Amino acid sequence: MSRNKLQWGIHAAALVASVSLVLAGCAGGGEPEVTGDGEDGGKITLRFAWWGSDSRHAMTEEMIDLFEDQNPNITIETEPAAWDAYWDALATKAATGEMPDVIQTVDPYVLEYGRNGQLADLTQFGDVLDLSPYGEAILTDSSEDGKVWGVPGGLTTYSVWTNPDVLEAAGVEMPDDDTWSWQDYAEFSKDVSEAVPDAVGSGQISFYPDVFGVFARQHGEQIWSDDGGLGFSKETLVEWWEYVADITETEAMLSPERSLEENTHDSDSFAQGTMAFKPGWATQLGQVGALNERADLALLRLPGEDGAEARGDFVKPSMHYSIAESSEHKEAAAKLIDFIVNTPDAGEILGADRGLPPNPEVLAEIQDGMGVADQKAAAFLTERLEEPENPRPLPPEGASEINAIFLRLSQEVLYGNLSPDAAADQLIAETEAAIS
Amino acid sequence: MAVVEEFRQLRAEPGARGFRRRTDAERKEERAAWTFLFPWFIGMVLITLGPMIASLVLSFTDYNLLRDPAWVGIENYERMLGDARLHKSLGVTFTYVLIGVPLQLAAALFLAMVLNRGLKGLSFYRSVYYLPSLLGGSVAIAVLWKQLFGVSGLVNQVLGFFGVVGPGWISNPETALSTLILLHVWTFGSSMVIFLAGLRQIPDMYYEASAIDGAGRWRQFRSITIPLLTPVIFFNLVLQVINAFQSFTQAFVVSGGTGGPVDSTLFFTLYLYQRGFTDYQMGYASAMAWLLLLIIGALTAINFLVSKYWVHYDD
Helix, strand or coil: CHHHHHHHHHHHHHHHHHHHHHHHHHHCCCCCCCCCCCCECCEEEEEEEEECCHHHHHHHHHHHHHHHHHCCCEEEEEEEECHHHHHHHHHHHHHCCCCCCEEEECCCHHHHHHHCCCECCHHHHCCCCCCCCCCHHHHHHHEECCEECCEEEEEEEEEEEECHHHHHHHCCCCCCCCCCCHHHHHHHHHHHHHHCCCCEEECCCCCCHHHHHHHHHHCCCCCECCCCCECCCHHHHHHHHHHHHHHHHCCCECCHHHHHHCCCCCCCHHHHCCEEEEEEEHHHHHHHCCHHHHCCCEEECCCCCCCCCCCCCCEEEEEEEEEECCCCCHHHHHHHHHHHHHCHHHHHHHCCECEECCCHHHHHHHHHHCCHHHHHHHHHHHHHHHCCCCCCCCCCCCCCHHHHHHHHHHHHHHCCCCCHHHHHHHHHHHHHHHHC | CHHHHHHHHHHHCCCCCCCCCCCHHHHHHHHHHHHHHHHHHHHHHHHHHHHHHHHHHHCCEECCCCCCCEECCCHHHHHHHCCHHHHHHHHHHHHHHHHHHHHHHHHHHHHHHHHCCCCCCHHHHHHHHHHHHHHCCCHHHHHHHHHHCCCCCHHHHHHHHCCCCCCCCCCCCCCHHHHHHHHHHHCCHHHHHHHHHHHHCCCHHHHHHHHHCCCCHHHHHHHHHHHHHHHHHHHHHHHHHHHHHCCCHHHHHHCCCCCCCCCCCCCHHHHHHHHHHHCCCHHHHHHHHHHHHHHHHHHHHHHHHHHHHHCCCCC
């Protein structure tokens, strides 16, 4: 009798413990509720959420102080976060109708939230939020069917960060990035790895789909097709992974093990000065820190543009600002966004941290005051903007899943678990399932 | 510990509860117990039971958090049958539990026995060894682990001293899970404390009597310690299995949320998290939570059934 009771006791306790832990995981991500956003005496309180580093938090707070000085009837409650936590929390808030009024977004999330009716159409605010500085191409990533769900907070483009000192030590000349091919890239990288002890030619190029996207576009394809499906062929992906597997094999590229461990810009091989080429967003060059002062770092175009079927690289917004459809103070929110993206006052404080200011007037005003790395990025970006565009079709719903799928299958190839051919089949099947 | 006391007490007076009339003092005590439990019940209903029911309902829907849920019947459950990554995550989790838990319990028992030999400064050592189980599930320790087992981490530096070139333990799919199992074993403290309490309840006279009959250490361990300790072993086993199935933080931090390299550390809970919060498939994630509940429930039931054959309640 007592033994039975005891067993039931433990059993019940065990079940309760397990259930509560599992479901706490599901229901987690709760944020303290923010109250008092109502209007009292003409005062408006706005909530503004963004993700980023500590330095971005500080800059943004400073910019907000200035805005509050100029708009005494508006108070801003800030909700800064790190990338992962930001999206977890935002989804939960969206589900409960408690999204902050102004939110930082990025493609393809901005489309996913917009298509699901969570974001306000920014064209409705007229002069309060001036969209005229932004051409149609720049708004592509954040609009559909005439609705604009986000205004760009910065522009950027993919590039190859290059350390001339490492090239020199290897006896490799600075490549001509207007003409270099993927084969050249592999050979130069190999030369560096062989010639300089403890140095490696290239950083990892296949953990994120960005470089592959450029590669596919150079083959006349795209990541996404116009009708919302996959826009590249299996052959191109196989060719890519074979290239990547080869360059890894010759140790010209950082091994998958080390690539996994070196995932911060400020302490990896490139920042240590032991890597020649690292593909990355041009506007993030400043994040490698002290190396910018020691070496005259250069930004090169990705290889393969010369003789390509179509232009591979492209300029895109690095992120957007959006207004929640559930916001009760959309007009004030629009005013805040206008201040952030359209005034040199704010531009001066924020610099190029979120990418280069997409409003040409703001950029012209602040350009001279920017740091060396940002000025290089500005010059590089300006060149890219002058070239004829190769527009990118909009990603379909569920598109963001390709990042994780691409990472995992790239690793399968690089660790030698799957052939490029088998991995390509799997990527296509999984991605098609995600977007269907 | 209190549970183990309760455990013993219940066995010491079989049938004592439930039949005898309660005295006034006992009734008062009972009222006090309910009063103290009351806040817990409120929390249980609001924070646990409510979300549980919600997640059960959601598991039959297609829900992306941004739109209202749409009823899809058992589609989520059907999809789990053909989800290769889910099967992989089950494999990883079972490996982790089936290897990690026994090793952890063995380590806990071993250290409990060492500490039980009338060591000076026992309470100090007990605290020191207990610390890891407080810290083991924390983000800080997971970060530390990541450093220790990195390509140029402390472990490889020590190995390098002996001329061995170690791999990147956590970035190599062959070894990544082993480092997490090791981390789990290292958190033996809470089981150890319970074992210690159990060991202290074994009357010395058994050992004295057996020593007179010529039994050696090993014989005493096998014929006295283990049989008398089986209820405590069982108790630890049940708790640790449930606990291990829900491990999340370690894999999340060490793999940066991916469960990589190549899904080698994809715990079930981590995959659930990815489905829910990265892919916004909350309906599917809810269904996965219920699958996990069923698995843990079934394993616990099996544990109880099997316990009849090896757990001795001899009085």
